[in-house]
Every structure is written in structure tokens, then in C-alpha cells.
Amino acid sequence: MYQVGTMSDRFSPRARFASLLLMPLLLTHALHGQTAKPVPSPGRESLNKELNALAAKETAARRAKVAAIASNADAEARQHEVRATMLRLLGPLPGRTPLNAQVTGSTQLEGFRVDRVLYESQPKFYVTALLYVPDRPNGSDMTTKFPAIVMAPGHAPSGKAGDVAFAEAFARAGFVVLSWDPFGQGERLQYPDPQHEGKTLAKAPTGEHGEAGLQPTLLGNAIAQYMLWDGMRAVDYLTSLPEVDSKRIGAFGCSGGGTDTALLGALDTRVAAIGVACYITSFDALLPSLGPQDAEQSIPNFIASGLDLPDWVEVAAPRPYAIISTTEDMFPFAGATTSEAEAQKFYAHLGADTNLTWIKGPGHHGNLRPILPQILAFFTAHLHPDAAYAKNLPPITDPFTTVLPVLKPTPPDPKLTQVTPTGQVATSYPDAATVFTLNRARAEKVVTPHPKGLLAMQQAVRSVTHAMAIPGSCHLEGLEGSCTLSPSATVSIAGKDIAPGLLELTFTYPGGSNFHALLGSSALSQPKYGKLLLTNEFDKTGEPTPSLREKVLKQSKEGGVVLAMQPRPSPQGNEESKAGVLGEFYLTELRAELTGRTLIGLRVDDTIVAANYLATLTTQHSQPAHTPRLAAEASGHYALVLLHAAVLDTRLKSVLVLGEIINYRDLIADPMPRDAPEDILPGVLKHYDVDDLYQAVGTRLVPTK
Template sequence: MYCSGHSALGYRSPVYQHVIINLVKKGFIVFAFDPVGQGERIQYYDPNTGQSRMGGPTREHSYPSVQLLLAGTNLVNYMVWDGIRALDYLATRPEVDINRIGVTGRSGGGTQAAYLGAVDDRVKAAAIENYLTSFARLYESKGPQDAEQNLTHGILKGIDHADLLIARLPKASLLIATTNDFFSIQGARETFEQVSTLAKLYPFAQDKLFMVEDDAGHASTRKNREALYAFFQSQLELPGPVTDLEITVPAAAELRVCASGQVSTSTPSENLFSLNKKHASTIQPTFPKHPLSLPDVSFIKELVGFNQPLDTVNNVFTGRVARKGYVIEKYFTYSSGGYLIPYLYFKPELPNGKALIYVHPEGKESMALPGSELERMVQSGYAVFCPDLIGIGEMGPGSYKGDAYIDGVSYNMCFMGLQINKTVVGLRSSDIVALRQVITRAFLFDDIYAISVDELASPLLHAALFDEAIKGVLTIGDFATYSTLVNTEYYDSRHAFSLVPNVLLYYDLPILTRAIAPRKYAHLDGKGAGPAILAKIKGFSAK
């Protein structure tokens, strides 16, 4: 069985067809199928352009994954199930010996081959090309990859690339690598050494683990292909010449299966979005509660990966800008994770004794422009604190984008957090709580309220739940509940950072707006509504 990597053509890619046809000419039956989001299974197909609206396979995989993860699943589930059903089909074919099954794939196909080889005992031999390394080496070099390459809490539970081979022992595996691949060759070598050490402890496993490498980038080479042929010829007992033959590759149109070239436009069918929407509609949240029927705050902290900041003042003053009726003071403090939280303190000339935390997705500098709605609040006597939360402004991602960069959002950062049970929501809510502690301890405010704009509603509501010193919350603009994200096929990518895996199994954001009672909560749909914002805040602080 051949698993295709990240090619929009799926198994029709000339690189993949070369290996497939070579294997056929050597006597193997080869079953190749399109992974979801590729070939004839594009999830966001635009009939006007004949292309994906997302722009490519890694985006086709990652964009729906936020919705899958919210509802308690993972794209890994769907991809592994595809492979299992493919093996089920092969088992029905009279010409197939189900006891002599091999699986291979390169790059993203290597991911699929590694998973399938680990979970399905029918795979007698697995050849995994241009994928296996280690998470430590991957994160030191290329960074986290797209959705299906990340298990929910995988690293947290101790699962590394080596475990996908260890799970196969004593069945045969071949690790195929190249020395200049973005999947670190050092990680590949270390993984092979680790698994080889364990293989020596297994009866009959010593001669079942192999590795080949060649000097190249993320590519298929003749040396590696011939090692792959030899591996399957030996392990599946089909001897013959290993020579890599020159192949005339069929045109992609010749390999079309559906009349229109797409499942979605050829036959009534489901896609990831529709399947997940149906799944989400069946979920009955089982939210753990305290005896007093309040949400279990400790459970939510664990779910979002929240770290309680140390209640200490570690505040660094870096400068001041004078404005008419107020000054802007510049500071940074430290998060629970040890990184900086830069913020601006808008200090009114005639203070009213009340403080506002104002979090904006465009960062603190956007709030410092003369004539902004924030200026009106300061001139009304409110002390306003505007931080750059992690991923925003001076705490932005720098040059890192990843292979699933959609509308300015690096989905890959969500998937790194997925592996270790750290969400952007959890980190940002911790940043807000850390800033609130500084406001209380360093600036001696007791009446502290908080405002968020658009997608920052989620971290602010979590922060208010975790920190009762925040006396009221106002959310402004696009408030997207988790259910809304799951039920909206083309959701706004900015909300990807609101991801909390498995959250809909337990709660949605509206429960947090009720859980902070008797403290005040309000929402404003419009942006730039200075008078309305002031009216809401004054209502919060009224005695």
C-alpha cells in the first residue's frame, strides 16, 4: 500500500508514480489512495479555479483540524482509519496474500505509513521515507508540522517518532532518510539507534530493523528507492532485481477515478466539516462541577494548560511619553513561563481610582494612537493597561510561519501546543492574570476591570474565571463560541488561536460568562464604540 505525501495530485504525483510503477514491474500489487485534502478528495474545492480555496494540502489538513480538535477528534483519526479501511479492502481481493502486506510512503505519506504500521498488525513490513526523526530535533530545526503529524497530548504522554517503530517490533521496518532533509538527519539517526537498542531485546527482531540514507534534501533518490525495493522483496518474499527502472508516468488525467475529478462534485458525499458537524451535534457536555454547581476551575486550568503566575512584583520601567491629560509609561513584567509581557500604562492626569486591562489582537501600539477610543477612557479618569500577549505585537512569532500559515495565522503553533497540552488560550490567560497581579501589587489598584476585542474574548474569559480580582469583563466585536467555529465551514482563521482541544466535550464559552457571576459581564458587537464602552464600564463600577 502506497501512502502519498503532501502533493495536490495525491498518488498521481510523478515522484510517487515512479515508485509505484517500479514496484508493480517487480511483481507487487500496489494499492494507492488519495489522502484527505489531496487529489480527488479536496475538502475546500473551488469549481471555478479547479483548485483548493485553502491553497494546498498542509492547509487542507490544518484548517479543518481546529474544528475536529474542538469536538474531541483529530485528523490523525481520519487518516489512520483510511489506511485501515484500505487494508480491509485489500483483504477481500483474491489476488492479495493478506499475510504479505507492506506499506510505504514519503514525507506526509511517511507519516501515514508510520501510523498504520504501528496500529495495524496486518502490516508485515513498513518502509518510512523522509519523515522519521525526533520531536526534539524537529523543533530545533524546521518546527512543528501540519495537523496530522501531531497527536493530542502525544509528547506529554511520552510518544516520540521512535515509538512508532518500537510498536512494530518484532515486525520489519525500514527507515529511509536523506542527510539534508528538513526532517533532521540527526534525529533520524538517534531514533534508529534507540530502536535498534530495544530490538536486541526482542526475540527474532535483530534482523528486522534497517536504515538507509543518501545525500539529498527532502527528496527521493535512486539509492533509497533501490533499498526500498530490496526491503520489500526480502520481507514479503518476492525476490527479483532491485534496479530502479526508468518509467513513463501516466498523465494525471489518465488516473482520474471520479467523472469530475473530485469526489465532492461527482457524487453525494461527506467531507471533514460535515462529518465533524454531525459528530459535534451528538456531544453531550459532561462538565465536572463542584458541589455548589459551579464550574470546576481546576479542571479548566488543566484543560487549557494554564500556569498560575507567581504573585510577585517583577516590573521593569523602560520609558514615558507625555500626552495632553495623561502620560504613557512603558514597562515589561514576566509571565509564568519566563518570557516577557511588555505593556503600556496609560496614566490619567485626573484618576478616578479604577483600572482597565485592555487586550487587543493588533497589540498595544494600535491602542496608543492619539484620538483612539482608549484615549477617551483615560481622559475620563481610568488607568488603562495594554499588554502585548504572547503571539501579539512585540511578543509576535517573528519570522516563523510553518507549513500551515493561513490568513496570517500560524496553525503550526497550535499543533505544537497540542502535543504538550499548552494552548495559546492558556498562555494568554496566564499573561492577563500576571498583569493583573502587577497592577494590584505595583500600582495598588483594587477596582480592576478588563476589555477584550474579537478573538481575545476566549483568553480574557478564562483569565476572569481563574482570577476573581478581575471585577468585570467586557468583550467587544467578533465573539465566536466554540460551537460557532465547529458549525461554520469557512470560519475566520484568527480564531485558530482560541483552540482548546476536546473543549466541547465539557463546555463552551457562554458558560464562562455565567461562571464569573456575580461579577459583571457584557458584550458589544461594534468596534470603536467609545461612549458605549465607557457606559458599560461605568455600569460595572457603579456602587
């Protein structure tokens, strides 16, 4: 199931059954840790398209619901519903604990001071931040308070250090700025590489977020909750400062920082003005193009719960909001266009249409320098810094006609930006908490119910995996036809002979995705049994490998009808790698989770549909008084799929699981699990664990040495 730790083997013996804004002036895609695009795979592409279609159905229903809003009361009711849904999907927020804030050093620059700040958003969960405090104008009232900005950086390793240029611009314009490191960035690496100072074992910030997000998901919590809470505690810190006006706190961020800002702006009503750059689009535009990108941007069941990206804006209404977009952003500009238009109508229902601003500029992701004057003007208009700072505001010009070359700023001096003694929380404070340790402590308070009886276990499996296939029959003409998927849907089967006794099959779902299989039919005239084999022995085009052909042919000549299948995506293909530790299915699982599905559930469907085919075929070719037994075999990640399928399909009388499948609680206890995303099930530990699957399958399991 999982590769435990950083170096251990994926399976071990089992006693019972062995088996930035990267400087915000830069044009860069490094904000998302992107690598070369993966080689296209028809299996992966067809599955993605099917999941996209599920998402589109949900977003269409949502749009119709929003379009029906006709009054202030309707809009407020929608806000109440959406806010409650968001908080439910995120999971319960931690209680407020002492910030224990401290300033580890200060630097005076021209026009402002920079304090290096450390605070605890949760006990020992240290947040590193920079506080920019403007100098007071000559002759000003020393008791006058400043407006403030919570600033979150994009997905760059530099974290807050990458926001220095923008933070300085805000400070000179009369704003106190708290620029903080999200975990996995700057000085807050969760998986620091002990051999390379300042580097992560998870490759990049998106890898850090993805890896850290796996374990909270098992408890039904989204990793975005940790980002939100860090931001809310940033607001707490600002409100504790005597120089800050707690009624005039805004939030700003770009890219990944835009995500953090969208969360904070929607769910913390103390934030009086919000600016979200290079993030707001629509899932209709995002999924078919860029696809899901990061754990905190892909909250499980978000789309399936009737939500879309403009909901982050609409929940914040009527507070002033700036959607900030660049025309060639990888977060599609077309999606920003439709989302802004919808949000504008929503704001109008609340009598606040003038509070929603759309700031547009040229260029690619994160190209904010041409529209910095408009961004500063938005916050100045709504948070009202002292008029004396107006002289520091850059003039507003047309960003589409003004030539502003994108220059690479000189990296800031670490003496200005480094908060901790070593430059990393992990090596500076041995007692520091991490997402892993915090989640492990939470898991200790979660009581897994361990369902009693097969029916209760089947209900739990369907609730968690969202598997929809039911044991049923097929309508076959020869070896082709259609098989039951659900009471209202079937899967079509087409085949071609590739050798005597071997037939290559393709099972195609109504949504267009499919999986490949190889049928060994030598014993079809009088089968002794049917055997289902879950395997990856198919090449990149979906053709069975020579070794699989030999294996299936040999076993079928021994008297069995053998069906070897590769669960979806088939062929597997690959995807953009956020980190090697995450394997090849991280983004596919995020896409499935957004739509209310899971990769395990999809593969369980494949397994049950294949069992429907095998059961029908062997029964049709057997003597009336003889119904051949069905056996199934799997190893690796497919072993977990088979265990789930065997719980739901009791026709599988002989279930061989090769290698140990560790409990989900064991995964919670692993500091850095490898290759786990394809096995993740949101909220599973609130319902059952792997041992419960073994218990439910019971005597149908084949013991091995």
C-alpha cells in the same frame, strides 16, 4: 473569536452582550506547501523557544524511561503503554462499515495492470486509489498469491498520481500495490475551489489537513485518526482480493505519506513490513529547526504524554521496519540518527535487531531515486515476491557515489490515474461525506456537561486551557519587580519611561518569553480604578502605537491606572503560511498543543499576571480603606482570552467583551471557519462551551448596546 464561513465578518451582534512524493524522483519542498520564510520576530521566537524547552524536558524524561528498558518484558510493557496512549490521543476509531469497493476502469501496461478503485472508508467517505497488479510469469501457478504494498503519497496536490513511478517499480518487482489519495490530495479535496477546477480554497494539502483538523480537535480527536482509518481500510480492501496474500502486506510512504505509513505500521498489526521515508526524526531536532509542519504530524498532547517520533517505530517491533532518510532532509538527519539508534536497541530487546534497517541516501527531502534499489530489496527480503520477478529488481549500488540525476517525470495520463468521473469526489458524488460532515455528526453525539458553579467551571477551564497562572500579588520597587505566576514561579517586570505619565513594560517569564504592555500612570497618586486592556496596538518591535499611547494617556488622566497589554507572542510576528484561511497562529498553536499547552491558556496566564500587577499597583497607591476596582476590556480573539481569564480571576469586576464570541458548537457547524487556530482548545466540548463562560462571569459582564 472566529470568522465564520468564507466571506462573513468575524463578529456579529449578540443579544445579551454585543461584543510526493511529487513524483518520488523529484527534489522538492512542494511536498509541504512551503512558502518564503516569515520575517523573524523576537516575540514569536522567544515563545517558540519556551515551548521547545517544555518539549525537551518531556523528551528527556521519555528517553530516560526508554533507556531503562532491560528485557523483552520491559519492551512489551512499553509497547502496550505507548499503543494505548496513541489510540487515546487519536480518539476512538470508527466502526468498520461496508467498503462498497468498485473498479471504475482498468489499464493494461507492460508487465502489470492498473485498476482505478473507489472504496468507502466510512459511509460515503470515498477513497480514490490505484491498484497495480503484476502479470503472472509464464508457467507460474495461477493460484499463487502476491505480496502487497499500501502506498501513501507525500503532501503534493497530485496525490496518488505522484506515486506512479514508484508503484510501477514495485509492481514490476512482483508486488500488488494499492496507492491511495489521502483526503485533501488528488481527487479528495475537502475545500474545492468552485472557480478553479482541481484547486483548493485551502491553498495546498497541508492547508487542507490543517483546516480539516481544527473541528475534530474540539471533540478531542486528532485528524491523524482519519488518515489512519483510511489506511486501515486500504488493508481491508487488499485482504479481500483473491490475488493478495493477507499475511504479506507491507506499507510504504514518503514525507506526508511517511506519516500515514508510520501511523498504519504502528497501529495495524496486519502490516508485515513497514518503510517510512523522510519523516522519522526526533522532536528535539525537529522543533528548533523546521518546527511543526502539519496537523496529522502534530497530535495534541503527543509530547506531553511522553511520546516522540521513534515511538512509531518501536510500537511496530519486532515487525520488519525500514527507516529511510536523506542526509539533507528538512526532517533533520541528526534526529533520524538518534531515533534509529534508540529503536535499534529496542528491537534488540525483542530479539529482532536484524529486522530494523536504516536506508540512507544523499540529497534533500524526497530524493529517493538513488535508494530505490535498497527500498525494493528491503520489501523483497521480508515479503518474498515470486523469484521470477527478481530479474526486474534494479542492482544495488552505493547511492553516494552513483550519479542519478533527478529528472522530472512526464505527468501520468489522467486516463491512467483518474478514478472519478470529474476528477474530484466532491463534484462526482453529491452525497459524498467530508471530514467536516463526519465530524459534525460525531459532535451531535458528544454531550457537553456545562459545569455548574464557579469552582467547577474554573476546574474545567484549567483542565482544558492548561492555564497555570493564579491570582496573586507582586513585589514591586517603584513600578518594576516581579509578579506571581504560580506558587513556585514568578514573572519579572522591567520598564522605561517613554513620555510623562506613560511607562513601557516588559513582562518576562522564567522560560524567556515575554509580553509588552503600556502603563498609564497619571492617576497613580490616587487611582479610582485599574483598567486592563488587551490589544494588538503594538508595532512589530513591541512599541505601543501612537494611537494606543493617546488612548491610555487620556483614560489615565480620567482617574484610572490603565495597563494595555499584548498577550503572547508579543510582538506577534508571523509564521510560514500553510493557508490564508488558517491565519497567523496555526503552527504556533500546533507547537503549543504538542507540549500540552494552548495559545489561549498562555494568553490567560498573561492576562492574570497583568491583573496581578495592576491589582498590586493600585492597592499600594490607594487609601487603606479603598481597594480600586479592576476592569478589563478586549475584542476579537482576545475577547475569548478575557472571558477565560475572568472565570479564573474574580478580581476582574467589570468585564467588557466587544463583539460576539460564537459557541464552539457553532464552529463545528461552519463548513470552513477562517482564522480559528488561535482559539482552538483540544477537547473543549467534552467540558464546556462559550455560553458557560458567559454564565460563570455573570453580572461582572458589562452589557453593551
